[in-house]
Amino acid sequence: MRETFVATTTALLEEDPRTAVVLADISADAFAPAQRRHPDRVLNVGIREQLMLGVAGGLALTGLRPYVHSYAPFVVDRAYEQIKLDLGHQDAGAVLVSIGASYDASTAGYTHHSPGDVALLDTLEDWTVHVPGHPNEVPALLRAAARTDDRIYVRLSSQQNSRAYAAAGELRVVRQGWAGAPVVLAIGPMLDPVLAATADLDVTVAYTLTPRPLDGRRLRELVNREIVVVEPYLAGTSSRLVAAALSDVPHRSLHLGVGRAEQRRYGTPADHARWHGLDPAGLRASISGFLQAARR
Numbered sequence: 001m002r003e004t005f006v007a008t009t010t011a012l013l014e015e016d017p018r019t020a021v022v023l024a025d026i027s028a029d030a031f032a033p034a035q036r037r038h039p040d041r042v043l044n045v046g047i048r049e050q051l052m053l054g055v056a057g058g059l060a061l062t063g064l065r066p067y068v069h070s071y072a073p074f075v076v077d078r079a080y081e082q083i084k085l086d087l088g089h090q091d092a093g094a095v096l097v098s099i100g101a102s103y104d105a106s107t108a109g110y111t112h113h114s115p116g117d118v119a120l121l122d123t124l125e126d127w128t129v130h131v132p133g134h135p136n137e138v139p140a141l142l143r144a145a146a147r148t149d150d151r152i153y154v155r156l157s158s159q160q161n162s163r164a165y166a167a168a169g170e171l172r173v174v175r176q177g178w179a180g181a182p183v184v185l186a187i188g189p190m191l192d193p194v195l196a197a198t199a200d201l202d203v204t205v206a207y208t209l210t211p212r213p214l215d216g217r218r219l220r221e222l223v224n225r226e227i228v229v230v231e232p233y234l235a236g237t238s239s240r241l242v243a244a245a246l247s248d249v250p251h252r253s254l255h256l257g258v259g260r261a262e263q264r265r266y267g268t269p270a271d272h273a274r275w276h277g278l279d280p281a282g283l284r285a286s287i288s289g290f291l292q293a294a295r296r
Contacts, residue, residue, distance in 0.1 A: 001099075001132060001135045001138055001156040001157060001158070001160065002027070002030075002099050002156060002158075003030075003135075004135040004136075004138045004139060005069070005097055005138060005142065005154075005156060006027065006030045006031065008138065008139045008142045008143065009021060009031075009034075009067050009097075009142060010031070010033070010034045012067075012142065012143065012146050013034050013037070013038050013041060013042065014037075016065070016146055017041075018063065018064055018065045018146070019041065019064070019065055019067065019146060020041040020042070020043070020056075020059050020064045020065065020066045020067065021034070021041065021042045021043070021066070021067045021068075021069065022043050022045065022052050022055050022056045022059070022066050022067070022068045022069070023042075023043070023044045023045070023052070023069055023070070024044070024045055024046065024047055024048055024049045024051075024052040024070050024074065024075075025044060025046055025047050026069065026070045026071060026074070026099075027069055027070075027099075028044045031044075041064070043055060049070060049074045049075060049078045049079045050078065050079050050081070050082045052068055052070070052075070052079065053068060053075075053079040053082035053083055053086050053087065053094075054082050054086045056068045056086070056087070056092075056094045057082070057086030057087050057090055057092045057094070058086075060087070060090075060092035060093055060094055060149070061090065061092055065093070065094075065095070065145075065146055065149070066094045066095070067094075067095045067097055067142075067145075068094055068095065068096045068097065069096075069097045069098070069099075070098065070099075071098060071099055071100035071105065071112055071114070072098035072099070072100045072101060072102075072114035072117045072155065073100065073111065073112060073113060073114040073117070075096050075097075075098050076096065076098065076114060076117040076120055076121065076153070077114055077116070077117065077120065080120055083096075083121075083124065084124060087151055088124050088125065088126075088151070093148065093149035093150050093151050093152075094151060094152075095142070095145045095146075095152045095153075095154065096152070096153045096154070097142075097154045097156065098114070098117065098153070098154070098155055098156060099156050099157075099158075100112055100113070100114060101114070101155060101156070101157040101158070101159065101189075101232060101233070102114060102115040102232055102233050102234075102258045102272075103115070103258070103263075103269055103272040104157055104158045104159065104269055106266060106267055106268055106269050106271065106272050107266055107268075109266065110262065110264075114233075115233050115234045115257075115258035116233070116234050117153075117155065117233060118131075118153075118155070118211070118212070118231075118233050118234070118237050119233070119234050119237045121153055121212075122212070122237065122240075124151075126150070126151055127151050127152070127153060127212060128150055128151070128152045128153070128210070128212055128213065129152075129153045129155065129210070129211055129212035130152065130153070130154045130155065130168060130209055130210050131155045131157075131187055131188030131189075131209055131210075131211060131232065132154070132155075132156065132157075132188060132209045133160060133161040133164070133165065133188040133189045133190075133191050133192075133207070133209055134160050134161050134162075134163060134164040134165070135160065135164075136163075136164035137164045137165075137166070137167075137209055138154070138156070140167065140168065141154055141168055141209075142154065144168060153212075155188070155233075157188065157189050157232065158269065159189040159232070159269060159273075160189050161189055161191045161192045162192055165191065165207050165209075166207055166208065166209055168209065168210050169210045169213075169215065170208065170209075170210070170215070171185075171206055171207070171208045171214075171215035171218040171219060171222075172206065172207050172208070173204060173205070173206050173207075173222070174186075174191065174195070174205045174206065174207050175195065175198075175203075175204065175205040176204055177202045177203045177204040177205075178202055180224040180225070181202055181203050181204045181224075182203045182204070182225070182226035182227070182228065182291055183203065183204045183205075183206055183219075183222045183223050183224075183226070183227050183228070184198055184203050184204070184205050184206070184227075184228045184230065184287065185206045185207075185208065185219070185227065185228070185229045185230065186205065186206070186207050186230050187207075187208060187209070187211050187229070187230065187231045187232060187238075188209055188211075188232050189232055190230045190231065190232050190278065191205075191207045193230075193273070193278060193279060193280050193283055194230050194283060196280035197280040197281075197283035197284040197287060198283075198284070198287060201287070201288070201291070203228075203287075203291075204222060206218075206219075206222060211231070211237075211238055211241075212241075214238060214241045214242070214245065216241070216244065216245030217245075219242070219245045219246065220245055220246060220249060223246055223249060223251055225250065225251055225252065226251065226252050226253075226254075226290070226291065227242060227246070227251055227252075227253045227254075228253070228254045228255075228256065228287055228290060229242060229253070229254070229255050229256065229257075230256045230257065230278070230283065231255070231256070231257040231258075232257065232258070232278070233257055233258055234257055234258050234260070235255055235256055235257030235258060235259060235260070236255040236257065237255075237257060238255065239253065239255045242255075252290075254286065254287070254290040256277065256278065256283065256286055256287075257276075257278070258276050258278070259276050259277075263275050263276075
């Protein structure tokens with residue numbers, strides 16, 4: 001996904017004079033050719049993530065469309081105040097593009113983890129959040145973002161599904177259960193683990209790469225009673241939106257994602273998925289237990 005982002009954004013710099021890129025050293029080498037061609041629109045501020053957001057806000061106020069890029073904890077967690085003030089308060093738009101996700105950079109330690117990034121942005125208004133599950137879903141997101149002045153967060157990951165499934169904003173049924181079957185909603189790269197975990201369960205598996213705004217209308221059409229949401233970030237991040245969408249639909253919900261307890265160890269991304277119960281075996285145990293309890 002990271003390489004796809006660099007290629008697509010580099011192409012946008014050539015095609016659209018509004019496009020700008022603001023970096024804080026991360027991926028600077030990858031954008032070096034573009035910076036040589038467009039030194040006024042590819043800016044590397046060094047290891048100063050708060051400044052990166054401030055510069056992006058200033059560029060947006062001049063009419064440019066800035067793409068801001070770093071690891072998720074640097075572009076969201078560390079620069080949250082500048083996102084709130086230099087973008088939100090100024091009503092300026094930008095496209096934040098992160099890598100690292102919740103624990104992709106597992107060997108770098110907790111400084112490079114950001115399970116709470118989407119929850120942080122949920123405290124602010126008017127943010128669109130895309131969580132692609134495959135590299136082929138990325139270019140259309142970035143190109144569509146170039147045509148607006150909205151505030152958009154694109155959360156890239158090294159974890160990915162085996163294929164691309166949906167377009168932005170779409171909540172798509174990937175596997176249909178019986179009429180009224182429980183619904184399991186997988187977000188972004190959680191789809192393949194969910195499909196593996198529920199392979200022999202009679203459930204409807206739905207997918208979205210755009211959890212903000214959540215397609216509440218389609219969710220209401222699908223959910224009869226039970227809903228399980230599987231997110232690649234902090235567990236329960238979408239619970240408020242799901243509850244609002246189903247406010248007049250009697251239902252039971254289970255929200256699975258990264259746990260709040262810090263894993264004070266390194267390991268691979270697959271290890272972290274297992275420790276948080278987000279591997280197929282862990283998801284199977286959680287989903288089966290939830291559905292069995294509903295039938296007692």
